[in-house]
Amino acid sequence: MTAGETRLTTGDAVVPAESDETAVEAREAAIEEHRYGQPEVLEGPFGTRQLLRLDEALRTADKATGLTFSVYVGELEEPVRGHAERMHLQLPNAASAVLIAVSPNQRVLEVVTGGDARRRVPDRDAKLAALSMVAAFGGGDLAGGIISGLDQIATRAGRS
Known part of the structure; x- marks a missing residue:
């Protein structure tokens, strides 16, 4: 992964952000190829359209703030906070990165x-975004909750 590139990780599947509009079809095809070529991806929590919406939300948050946003969806080892912090440290430019x-x-x-x-x-702002995400998750909207949380955090961060 290069500096400034965002990613969405669902278990083992990584979806890199693309920078131009024409890449949407290519990303959708790649996601479909992964789905049908690798059965373990079929078990993921997101459909193709949800992955594309999440990818767009990550790219928008990065551009709007100059920070690097990443999302991981999957099992976390105990203690979960420690596992999340270790994953965060592996991100490029971890000092200016946000991991959900x-x-x-x-x-x-x-x-x-x-x-x-x-x-x-x-x-405080991260906790407010987390509360909003948890409310959406409780209503069964995992992707929507993450997208809303990304938007809230990016809005609070503003531009550097």
Whole structure:
């Protein structure tokens, strides 16, 4: 993964963000290829359109703030906060990165911010976004909750 590239991770599937509109069809085809070529991806929580919406939300948040946003959806090892923090440290430019880690089966959500990102997204703002996401998750809208949380965090972070 190159610097400035966002990603959505669902278990083992990684969907890189593309920069132009014509790439939407290519991404959709690649996602479909992964779905039909690798049965384990079929078990993922998102459909193709949801993945595309999440990809767009990640790209928009990155552009709007200059921070790097990433989303992980899958199982988290105990202690979950520690696992989320270790994943965050693996991101490029972790100091200005925001990771949203969601484990639907464990009913856990963690928002991890690097030092630079934390100055722009205080814990209070991250907690408010988390509460909003949890409310959407409770209503059965995993993708919508993540998209809403990304938007809220990006709006609070503003542009550097």
